[in-house]
Amino acid sequence: MIAYNKTWLQNLIIREQATEAYAENCIDKEELQRINEQHPSLFYSPNIFVRTGLFLLTFIILLFSFGLIALLFSDALDNALGGLAIFFGLLAYAALEWMVQTKNHYRSGVDDALLWIAAGCFFGGVCYLADVGETGNCLLVFFISLYCVVRFTDRVMSLMAFIALVGFFFFISSKSGNTLKAIVPFILIAISAGVYLFCVKAKQVAKAVLYAECLQIMMITALIIFYGAGNYFVVRELSNEMFHLNLADNEQIPFGWLFWIFTFTIPLIFIARGIQEKDTILIRVGLLLIAAIIVTVRYYYNFAPVEIIMVISGILLLIISYGLIKYLKKPKYGFTRNESISTDLKEMETIESLILAETFSQVPATSNATKFGGGDFGGAGSSGEF
């Protein structure tokens, strides 16, 4: 099923584990070398920067090749465009298979670009020829990206497949009768819960180990969609928009209280479960969704100006994290505040420093703003998170 050499993929995982074990001082250097020798992986997968460069360049090549072909047919482009796109998609796909099977490219940027162009062109072409509407398009995206996931274990494609699936059920149930319309949120909640549970089960299957990263992406998405489908803001505004309820500004939706409860409790449940199970995904998604609670409440109840909320929540966050640091001075319940060994400190520090420069450096210039041609007015990082 997988286009890449499966043994090498498995060896890659073994090598990663061995490197981690070496970093934790569990195995010595000779053992690490022996493991690497006995588990070769001859993929061409350059480092992230070269990968980015190769991705961009391959993209340029394909873009202009398509342009060149389109130019040749420029007289009858309207009729030919759909067929041309499908043809080009298939061509890119053939190139992709060739790069993967004979040139052993694996996440090299070249195969990423070819995969996306092939899938995109194929979808665009079919879409152009057979105008199938929203539901059909979702289904089409779902099958194309599912194929890409199964054959190329691409993480972003798994995200696409999942979103297309959710979109399909959303459109199909919102277009049919009134009863289905009313329970759209619950349908989506059920689907994302189902996908999440499926991923949890699938992760334990030994054969699925090569799809572990795809499953992880899908689990994160499932949690977010699960919450989004029941979030008061999303439900109210979306159903207002889609089903033309024409709600007044402070009018509640039917079963509004239910969605309010959902909005408040789900993030807390995620975090609690995450702490219980020591599950990083649940904890992080839960923390993210806490922000969603605040934004949702603030949208409907204007109890204080934004800047006051920013100051108060800023102070609260600092106090909470200070408390956590003090509390976890010695590891408690299997949690520690210290870094795990495997993260690469230097790179993270550099990235962090650039983020700081980006978000904190909008110097509040005064009346000279035009003369000096820069610096947005209004407080460091006032473009904050709310």
Added chain:
Amino acid sequence: MDIKLFEKLYFAQIISANSYARVKLVTEKKLHSLHWEIKTLLYLGVLLLSGGLGVLVYKNIDTIGHQAILLFIALVCGGSFFYCTKNKLSFSNGKVNAPNSFFDYVLLLGCSSFIIFVAYLQYQYNVFGNRYGAATFFPMLVLFFSAYYFDHIGILCMAITNLGTWLGLTITPLHILNSNDFDNSRIIFTGLLLGTLLLSTGWITYHRNIKKHFEFSYTNFGVHVLLISCFAGMVHFSIIYLLWFLLLTGICYFFYRKALQEKSFYFLLIITLYAYTTLSYVFIDLISRIGGFGLGDVYLSFLYFIISAIGMVMFLIKTNKKFKTS
């Protein structure tokens, strides 16, 4: 770590019984790290607090409350710097680690609230009069000083962007292209100057061994500012653009050698992209000057992009191999 895997490796006699036991022990005792979660919370806390204070002060100008707010900002700023001075480890020319992760963010809070404070003083009381430069110069000094004194790369990057602002350039990573009017010879020459200044500072930092780990930040900002200014110069002074083209090629070649020497994939990538953009610009410019861009020229330029990009791919792959073997 996956115990089953190491069990297999142990049975295959690839790792010793001792090692297997260690893997088992470490995995069972493995602690769950909340390091990055806490860091993110701290970062968001500082971002929200300083952002909120900044807006608060501007919204409340001319009301009674604003002096209280100002006092609060001063207290936050003073308190942060007091905490940092008290807890800091002693200064050295090498890398000094922060005593804890809270420290870094308190320093960040201190610096950002200081910037707000100075900006407010200028806005309300015109402390620096009409010498607007002083209003950005002063915070910049404080930022540079804090970066070195407390050893904080993030603050250093803020200081560098502030230096840019003082000279009239926006050089934050995402705004460098769209916030500057590069069709202006003053901006272009300022950029050249700033880029050269940053690069030479980076060089001195490294070779004099003063906070060696700061070198990357200087060089990174320097390369981008210098190359973008050069490119802008090439577009702006279109009559003598070959001169700028030569300059750009020279700089790119210099950094290509440097990237090879240091085995830096990052610099290899950005140099390749800058060089490629420049080359494409010159090519398109040439054929539009000669042929006036008819249909034949369109074909030609499309072919150029396909062939040149293939060439670039091969170049990248080859250089990548060179890195690995040397």
